[in-house]
Amino acid sequence: MRYDYAPDLKNRLIEIVKTLDMNHIDLNRVECLRSFGSSTKRTIARCHTIGKVMQKGMKIPAFYTIEFLERFDKLNNEQQDKVIIHELLHIPKTFGGGFRQHDFVCEDNINNLHRNLQISRKNKSFFV
Numbered sequence: 001m002r003y004d005y006a007p008d009l010k011n012r013l014i015e016i017v018k019t020l021d022m023n024h025i026d027l028n029r030v031e032c033l034r035s036f037g038s039s040t041k042r043t044i045a046r047c048h049t050i051g052k053v054m055q056k057g058m059k060i061p062a063f064y065t066i067e068f069l070e071r072f073d074k075l076n077n078e079q080q081d082k083v084i085i086h087e088l089l090h091i092p093k094t095f096g097g098g099f100r101q102h103d104f105v106c107e108d109n110i111n112n113l114h115r116n117l118q119i120s121r122k123n124k125s126f127f128v
């Protein structure tokens with residue numbers, strides 16, 4: 001497996017976090033990586049974190065890494081936005097090192113946020 005920093009995806013994530021006012025996301029403690037060589041064919045992206053015990057032991061606050069697999073770059077822009085929203089929804093409001101599960105990270109919530117994203121983008125560009 002190879003992992004590269006993905007500053008382009010980090011910028012897209014920042015735009016989405018700011019546009020959707022996801023203020024619980026600490027943008028200094030989220031990083032985006034592209035991974036190459038995974039044998040998982042179905043996975044597009046996944047969210048990683050370090051547990052509370054390791055945070056305490058290392059004396060560092062929570063950190064989240066979102067890994068984008070090769071399949072991600074083949075999706076269209078709208079699908080990619082939805083994947084980014086999906087991964088962001090896994091990060092809980094506490095930003096404490098755990099995850100929200102797929103009962104919350106579901107089609108309905110993703111689609112609602114994606115709709116809000118499109119509306120907010122339109123409204124913003126209207127005033128530019």
Ligand SMILES: [Zn+2]
Nearest residue numbers: 086090102105
């Ligand atoms: Zn998920």
